[in-house]
Amino acid sequence: MVYLAKIFKLNYIFSMNKIMQIYEKLFEFYGPQHWWPAEDKEEIIIGAVLTQNTAWKNVEKAIQNLKAKNLCSLAAIFEIDIEELKDAIKPAGFFNQKSIYLKNISRFFKEEGGIEKLSNFQTEKLRKKLLNVKGIGKETADSILLYAFQRPIFVIDAYTKRLAERHKLTEKLDYDSLQRLFTNNLPKDHQLFNEYHALIVKNAKEFCRKKPDCKNCPLKEFL
DNA sequence: CACCAGGAATGTA
């Protein structure tokens, strides 16, 4: 029974919790989101840093600048002069810090022998290694784990927090509590976690930014 | 003009 429930497309057979119901509603409304929007895993990792507290639109410009200079890889970022790196990522903001963060991450992957080697580590071990890199916090680490390494780790962001708040999914709104909430109420499926987080972002951008438009939101019935 | 965006590090009590 529990095993069958892991096949999330059949989960409706069993009693669906609120977390799962919200996912079903979002997926029904928006369909698959095809995240992470990037050509390869290294671009995901780079984008994960660039998007820290930054509109994705600006990250896209920075990524394009990097690609135009053949800098959109960890090896290239490791080698390039940091001032030139700053110049390329400038549209994404916080370029003084992010240039250092990207250098740190590129050095980390170099020292660890690349993505292939790191793929051999268990998820929790890999997560701790990522968190040791200055510039990678919980959300960035989890984004990399989920979208680049395909690990079943649920990403919590400001949108997820606001969703849990508005729909009264829980009392405790800190990162770890929210992550446990979603993890404990969903089948541990990386593809499901992938879509769910992307759908939360999609929905927030469409109905919650600026003037909240709750009457047309697919989640209005859960308020 | 103010406010926010797919956060994290650092400092304070």
Added chain:
DNA sequence: TACATTCATGGT
């Protein structure tokens, strides 16, 4: 542990 501050560009 629990908040407050700082970082910076570009869109609304």
